[in-house]
Amino acid sequence: MKKYRLETRCIQSGYQPQEGQPRVLPIYQSTTFKYDSAEKVGALFDLQAEGDFYTRLGNPTLSAVEQKIAELEGGAGALLTSSGQAASFYAVFNICQAGDHMISSSSIYGGTYNLFQKTLREMGVEITFVDPNASDDVLQAAFQPNTRLVFAESLANPTLVVLDIERFARLAHANHVPLIVDNTFPTPVNCQPIAFGADIVVHSTTKYMDGHATSVGGVIVDSGRFDWSQGHYPELTEPDASYHGIVYTQQFGSAAYIAKARTHLMRDLGAVASPFNAFLLNLGLETLFLRVERHCRNAEKVAAFLEQDHRISWVNYPALKQNRYHGLVQKYMPDGTCGVISFGLKGGRDTAVRFMEALKLAAIVIHVADARTSVLHPASTTHRQMNDAELAAAGISPDLIRFSVGIEHIDDILDDLRQALEASQS
Numbered sequence: 001m002k003k004y005r006l007e008t009r010c011i012q013s014g015y016q017p018q019e020g021q022p023r024v025l026p027i028y029q030s031t032t033f034k035y036d037s038a039e040k041v042g043a044l045f046d047l048q049a050e051g052d053f054y055t056r057l058g059n060p061t062l063s064a065v066e067q068k069i070a071e072l073e074g075g076a077g078a079l080l081t082s083s084g085q086a087a088s089f090y091a092v093f094n095i096c097q098a099g100d101h102m103i104s105s106s107s108i109y110g111g112t113y114n115l116f117q118k119t120l121r122e123m124g125v126e127i128t129f130v131d132p133n134a135s136d137d138v139l140q141a142a143f144q145p146n147t148r149l150v151f152a153e154s155l156a157n158p159t160l161v162v163l164d165i166e167r168f169a170r171l172a173h174a175n176h177v178p179l180i181v182d183n184t185f186p187t188p189v190n191c192q193p194i195a196f197g198a199d200i201v202v203h204s205t206t207k208y209m210d211g212h213a214t215s216v217g218g219v220i221v222d223s224g225r226f227d228w229s230q231g232h233y234p235e236l237t238e239p240d241a242s243y244h245g246i247v248y249t250q251q252f253g254s255a256a257y258i259a260k261a262r263t264h265l266m267r268d269l270g271a272v273a274s275p276f277n278a279f280l281l282n283l284g285l286e287t288l289f290l291r292v293e294r295h296c297r298n299a300e301k302v303a304a305f306l307e308q309d310h311r312i313s314w315v316n317y318p319a320l321k322q323n324r325y326h327g328l329v330q331k332y333m334p335d336g337t338c339g340v341i342s343f344g345l346k347g348g349r350d351t352a353v354r355f356m357e358a359l360k361l362a363a364i365v366i367h368v369a370d371a372r373t374s375v376l377h378p379a380s381t382t383h384r385q386m387n388d389a390e391l392a393a394a395g396i397s398p399d400l401i402r403f404s405v406g407i408e409h410i411d412d413i414l415d416d417l418r419q420a421l422e423a424s425q426s
């Protein structure tokens, strides 16, 4: 379906019913699939035949949504997971284990930071966090002989740092390792990391892709372009004893990485998406291009409003002209960034709390990037495990308010902000 434009792919990709079949992607709410011969099931188990046999490893509803997202990102294949956290973990652990080293941008989602900083370290993976704006020389110095990958967010949650994807891809490739990009905030509607050299893309589909705050989920997309034989990836280029010695790069060619994520990690760790959640995700994807555009146009107006208000100390929205990342936005996400804005209120923490509690339309929730406008204070919630030095390194000031602009009427959102700003001053 790659010949169609993105809007059309959002709606049509992944499921093409045959004569007399349901027009809408059905929910295959079945753990297992029927076969007539034990021999066929054996071949499926040995990865010598294609077909679904157990939903942890494959299901027609999941496959259709995976196919759609792969086509939206321009990838060779995709794997749905039960959460964005599972997607990030599998994406890394697929090629980086105990004794290996990875490099991550320090401007990443708090949950991903904990995953890398604590859990992966406990599993024996060495990690170097780098400032995504550091010079090429500083970034190059972070590479070690056992470095297996570089990880970064295209548009960081919540700092809204915009990644120079081409520069990161160039450095990673010069060191024979892939670049993994978390593209949750811009979505493929606004940013196409694979087109700029990223090798693997991950998402928390929980955010804009689902878009209605119904289902926690994640996805890994494999560009199919990285040459694993160039680096040190024996798990992909040497026989896997748990599958009678198959070699992923031989058996699956350009889809080796995503095939291994499914047949090895999903088999053994099992963070599988449910068919029902995949169905809801698919509904969200059908309107992704409409919603993302509205989120962006609304957020641009909110950012402009906040910027001219004397009670606001600073506004961070990358689409603003004066923003440090405006140049990178023009290159990587010219049609828009996302609906999330961060800003600080004069008067510090107490004023921020009064402001948040006075909001009526915008709700305080531990979530961003759905149809409803919402607000959050990262230092006391999503990033509360970090100390002040770590917060500073991640670019999060204690007064930072993260405002996720929804797709309601812009005047209702602005009215709500006006009255809450008034109330915050009393």
Ligand SMILES: *Cc1c(COP(=O)(O)O)cnc(C)c1O
Pocket (backbone or CB within 6 Å): 083, 084, 085, 086, 088, 109, 111, 112, 153, 157, 182, 184, 185, 203, 204, 205, 206, 207, 216, 217, 218
């Ligand atoms: C929310 C989020 C995650 C984690 O996803 P879950 O679906 O909550 O597990 C990862 N990366 C980014 C950028 C996120 O915003």
